[in-house]
Amino acid sequence: MRLTELFTKTSKNLPADETSKNAQLLIQAGYIYKEMAGVYAFLPLGLKVIENIKQIIREEMNSLGGQEFIMTTLQRKELWEKTNRWDDRKVDVWFKSKLKNGTEVGLGWSHEEQITEMMKNYISSYRDLPAYVYQFQTKMRNEKRSKSGIMRGREFVMKDMYSYTTSDTTHQKFYDQTIEAYKQVFERVGLGKKTYLTFASGGDFTQFSHEFQTLTEAGEDVIYLDKSKKLAVNKEVLTTEVLEQLGLKRSELQEVKAAEVGNIFSFGGTKSEQLGLYFDDEAGHSRPVILGSYGIGVSRLMGVIAECFADDKGLVWPQAVAPAQAYLISLGDDSKVAKAADELYKSLTEAGIAVLYDDRDLRAGEKFADADLMGIPWRIVVSDKTLTQHKYELKARTNDQTQLLGTEDIQKVLGNSH
């Protein structure tokens, strides 16, 4: 994409009404637009990051046997009354509205009820199981106070997957596989070293749920981490008995702040019983379907990545999620330079490398500053200076070393880096 054509531009000023690093930088760099408190639009660059993250998750969920679909945002009141969660005193994040005829509807803040209800249409026998389904949905949650930019919005993108199985054994196997798949996801988006499996409250259904917590000061959770065992316990469930049960020693735990980027938990048969989702087993006995739920906050993940890697010059995207691999800069008004830059842009693009081409008529400093602010992994400069050697200057966002390379070598470096 040529920057002369890209919709949105960067700003020299930080937004005054944001304090979180992720929102400040993402707005300043033109990735997102704030509609209101806790509600952000994703502009072309931001959408690209979201889509890159989604694609990684999609691949991992598909490898588990997950099938993608999409539910609706409008949900029926009756559905939620079955599990006693329509009442505002039970669930305080509801956005509710009414149809023209007065029928009450809710805007989905979660979809497990809805999907489980739907499953009654398609599951009646053990032959129909297991079923693993997932979606990327915009969740609506009427938080009393939103904060931390896109890390905690009132409207946000979430991947939620649900497993429907015949037995606890099958369920547990899938659950464990999902833990591994989640590790892959966080590894691939660049957060592998900072993200830890964490024991958390299991709610009404099981003793524990599992969270994936990424270490960052911007997080809202406090976890107790055993780095050598790569395990953590959420502060909310930390007791002597729990530590004993998990084989962890209090003296080896450090208290750290973290952001919850994923959460998985088991419902057993309880939710199915509430909603009436039963299947007939081989012997003809009716039994509740075993349900598991697996979430990843996609837009939150984007915010966490921004928080974790940004430096004093701006955003720094890991290769796998960056909106482009390279930021190509042409310097000076020499037509030879423009022509060489055009050609390089063309050949890189044809090689399948996503390039942001800064073909604007600006001075060097402004282009460099924008390249840094936008956080594109590689920067390529074409100028009189580089052309005298028939080469281009390549530099990584994360260090100051530059090297002069020809087109093929640049393609090689960029091609190998993602």
Add this chain to the structure above:
RNA sequence: CGGGGUGUGGCGCAGUUGGCUAGCGCGCGUCGUUCGGGACGACGAGGUCGCCGGUUCAAGUCCGGCCACCCCGACCA
């Protein structure tokens, strides 16, 4: 939902004890000079000062109500 703070061109801000055509920086347009880390000159466009009401000869400025945004707390299956 309790406590505190802030609303002035697209963005960031200033605006004395109420007083004249409401300023500044960035950005934007035209022209010229520049051109490897956010250049410079000239000219120019752009604002019902969050909204409603009140006090006053006169309100961006004072008073009341409302709305929005931010921070702290509570909340976060």
